[in-house]
Amino acid sequence: MNRLPEPRRLAVAIGMALLSFASASGQNAPSLKVMISSGFRAAYEGLVPEFERTTGHTFVTVYGGSMGNAPSTIPNRLQSGESADVVILATSALEELVEKHKVIPGTRVDLARSLIAMAVRAGAQKPDISTLEGLKRTLLAAKSIAYSGSTSGVYLSTELFQRLGIADEIRSKCIRIDTGMVGTVIARGDAEIGFQQVSELLPIAGIDIVGPIPPEGQKITVYSGGVVVNSKQRAIAKQFLRFLASPEAAATIKKGGMQPVLEPLTSTII
Numbered sequence: 001m002n003r004l005p006e007p008r009r010l011a012v013a014i015g016m017a018l019l020s021f022a023s024a025s026g027q028n029a030p031s032l033k034v035m036i037s038s039g040f041r042a043a044y045e046g047l048v049p050e051f052e053r054t055t056g057h058t059f060v061t062v063y064g065g066s067m068g069n070a071p072s073t074i075p076n077r078l079q080s081g082e083s084a085d086v087v088i089l090a091t092s093a094l095e096e097l098v099e100k101h102k103v104i105p106g107t108r109v110d111l112a113r114s115l116i117a118m119a120v121r122a123g124a125q126k127p128d129i130s131t132l133e134g135l136k137r138t139l140l141a142a143k144s145i146a147y148s149g150s151t152s153g154v155y156l157s158t159e160l161f162q163r164l165g166i167a168d169e170i171r172s173k174c175i176r177i178d179t180g181m182v183g184t185v186i187a188r189g190d191a192e193i194g195f196q197q198v199s200e201l202l203p204i205a206g207i208d209i210v211g212p213i214p215p216e217g218q219k220i221t222v223y224s225g226g227v228v229v230n231s232k233q234r235a236i237a238k239q240f241l242r243f244l245a246s247p248e249a250a251a252t253i254k255k256g257g258m259q260p261v262l263e264p265l266t267s268t269i270i
Contacts, residue, residue, distance in 0.1 A: 029055060029056035029057045029058070030057065030232075030233055031057065031058045031059065031060050032057050032058070032059050032060070032085045032086065032233050032236060032237060032240065033059075033060040033061075033062070033083065033084045033085050033086070034059055034060070034061050034062070034084065034085065034086045034087070034088065035062045035063075035064060035074045035077060035078070035082075035084045035086070035087045035088070035089075035228075036061060036062070036063055036064075036074075036086075036087070036088040036089070037063070037064065037065060037066045037074065037088060037089040037090065037150070037151075037223065038063055038065075038181065038200050039066070039089075039090070039114050039151070039197045039199050039200055039221065039223055039258075040088050040089075040111065040112065040199065040223045040256075040258065041063065041199070041200070041203075041256075042199055042202065042203055042255070042256030042257065043111075043112065043199070043244075043249070043252050043253040043255075043256035043258060044061075044088065044244075046252040046255065046256060047243070047244060047249055047252050048061075051240060051243065055236070057233075057236055062077065062082075062084070064076075064077055065148070065149060065150035065151075065178075066089035066090035066092075066093040066150050066151045067090070067093050067150055067151060067154060068149040068150050068154070068178060069149070069178070070149060070178040070179055072179060073150070074087055074089050074093070074097075075093060075096065075097060075100075075102075078097065078102045078228070079100075079102075083228070083230050084228045084230075084231070085227065085228055085231040085232070085233045085234075085237045086225055086226070086227060086228065086231070086237045086240065086241065087103060087225065087226055087228060088111065088223060088224070088225040088244075089223065089224070090150075090151045090221050090222070090223060090224075091108075091110065091221075091222040091223065091224040092151075093151070094108060094224045094225075094226050095108075097226070098226065101229060102228065102229055103226040103227065103228055103229065104226065104227045104228070104229055104231075104234075107226045107227040107237075107238060107241070108224050108225070108226045109224060109225050109226070109241040109242060109244070109245050110222055110223075110224045110245065110261045111222075111223050111224055111225055111241075111244050111245050111253070111260070111261060112222070112223050112253050112258035112259060112260055112261060113220050113221070113222050113223075113258060113259045113260075113261060114197045114198060114199050114220070114221045114222075114223060114257070114258045114259075115197070115198050115212040115213075115218060115220060115221075116152045116155070116156070116195055116196070116197060116198070116212065116213050116218060116219055116221075117195070117196070117197070117198045117201055117209050117210070117211060117212045117213065118135075118138075118193055118194065118195050118209070118210045118211065118212075118213060119182070119183055119186050119193070119194050119195075119196075119201050119204075119207045119208060119209050119210060120186065120192070120193055120194075120207065120208055120210060121186055121187060121189055121192075121206065121207060121208070122187070122205075122206050122207055122208050123208070124192075124208065126208060126210045127141070127193075127210065129210055129211060129213060129214065130211070130214060131214050131216075132164065132214050132216050132217050134214075135164070135213055135214060135217060136164045136166060138193065139161070139164070139166060139170055139193075140166060140169065140170065142170075142173065142192045142193045143173065143192045144173050144174075144175060144190075144191040144192045144193075145170060145173055145174045145175065145191060145192070145193055145194070145195075146174075146175045146176075146177055146182045146185045146186060146190070146191035146193070146194035146195070147174065147175075147176060147177065147182060147194065147195045147196070148176075148177055148182055148195070148196050148197075148200075149176045149177055149178035149179075151197070151221050152195060152196050152197050152219065152221065153176060153177070153182075153195065153196070155219040156195055157174065157176070159219075160213075160217050160219070163217070164217075175190070175191050181196070181200060181204060182194040182195065182196040182200070182201070183196065183200065183201045183203075183204030183206075183207045184204060186204075186206075186207045187204060187205065187206030187207050188206075193210075194207075195213070197221065197257075198212065198257040198258070199256050199257035199258045200257075201257075202256070202257040222261065223258070225241040225244060226241075227241070245260075245261065245262070247262065250262065250263065
């Protein structure tokens with residue numbers, strides 16, 4: 001039996017799943033506002049266009065960190081009163097939003113897992129970070145180290161560097177990136193090495209990904225979505241999240257450097 005090409009199968013799957021919503025919404029379907037961490041950005045941007053085409057709903061997208069002190073982080077945006085329909089961010093941060101009555105309990109949908117990786121400027125030597133000892137040597141030898149002010153960087157700076165016993169030694173050469181992408185900083189040459197989620201490093205030109213940090217020091221982040229308490233589009237918001245977690249979305253999620261929650265975790269980057 002002949003199989004439909006992947007893009008066609010994706011379109012058919014979405015159409016079947018969302019036909020009732022498309023019929024009910026008509027030509028003037030309201031926009032869905034999504035606040036999303038950049039960790040899930042590549043997968044999200046790959047999946048949204050077909051959902052828009054099939055349902056007639058359009059998206060307003062706001063990007064922000066899962067955590068941190070910057071005003072642009074998703075929790076701080078919601079705390080300041082900014083409205084949204086869906087949030088997609090690290091699961092731990094989403095659960096805090098549920099506790100703070102910003103996200104509706106029971107609407108959480110786990111979407112994908114992500115690994116932390118290290119990058120260098122394109123063409124630079126790639127140090128061996130396959131073991132914790134190798135990672136430690138690399139950190140001590142580096143002239144400058146960039147990491148995110150959100151999930152991955154919080155883990156590195158508050159947990160892993162202490163475990164390695166080098167937090168004090170490397171503190172003066174660490175650069176926390178609260179806004180923007182770590183890969184961009186590396187590509188400009190403003191830091192020698194940098195760490196962020198694989199999915200956030202992959203789209204950046206001018207860098208080489210050395211690889212994920214070793215399993216003994218790795219922090220697996222699960223990204224989840226939930227429906228915001230003040231959403232007026234709850235039904236379509238829930239349907240959108242279910243689609244993002246469906247088998248039809250898996251290939252796009254993997255292409256974006258993450259691993260769907262419905263598949264076993266591996267250390268493969270792409």
